[in-house]
Amino acid sequence: MKKSSPFEFTTGVLGYPILFVLLIWIVFWFEIRFGVSLNEFGVRPGEVKGLRGILFSPFIHGDLKHLFNNTIPLFVLSMSLFYFYRKISWKVLLIGLLLTGILTWSIGRPANHIGASGIIYMLAAFLFFKGIFSKYYRLVALSLIVVFLYGGMLWYVTPIDPEISWEGHLSGLVSGLVLSLIYKTNIAKSPKYEWEQPEYNAEDDLFMQHFDENGNFVESPQPPKAEEDSLSYENQEDDSGVTYRYFYKKSEEKE
DSSP, X not given: OOOOOSSOOOHHHHHHHHHHHHHHHHHHHHHHHHTOOOGGGSBOTTOGGGXXXXXXXXXXXXXXXXXXXXXXXXXXXXXXXXXXXXXTHHHHHHHHHHHHHHHHHHHOOSSOBOSSHHHHHHHHHHHHHHHHHHTOHHHHHHHHHHHHHHGGGGGGGSSSOTTSOHXXXXXXXXXXXXXXXXXXXXXXXXXXXXXXXXXXXXXXXXXXXXXXXXXXXXXXXXXXXXXXXXXXXXXXXXXXXXXXXXXXXXXXXXX
């Protein structure tokens, strides 16, 4: 028998990432449909009013290319978060969003910093460092996949393009690293089957009792050795030729 695994595909694993992406696309549709710009709701460093962008900026994008480039990795990385780190996924996502926004507000240039790229860098950094720290093969494999898919993003934490908020990228990277250190010891591992447990004894396993010492299947297993001395049995055969073995437990003598 096996206990439920922490690595299970639930509706939230797919549902929440779809919801995030859908909200971002709805905001972009709203801007196009009504001809408005919500860029002023981005993170604006050094201004108190700019703090509202910590919550709003991940849902605001400048154009279709910006939107497309962010929503695909956001979907993939958030789905990985909810699948492999289900118990701490919301903590990582919410704390990471706040920490990334605060760092961007603290170190950013005086401009409107918009887009979900900071959250993407936070998720990528968390998944990578968390997997490396865990030394658990599934999570290490996830770290390597993240590097393979998004390792090129590392270049954009430096000011190579004035139109890109490298401060937001760097803030996300630092936030993901910090969160991976905070939750360093919270490693989820697949539970073992009963026969993988160190205290497992094949002689007490009802299924294994159906096999003799040569590995042949027997329909009427012998009782466990621990009970063999306290049991008696008899065989009865019906009209169809089927043999039934009945076990009787010997009554204990009273003193």
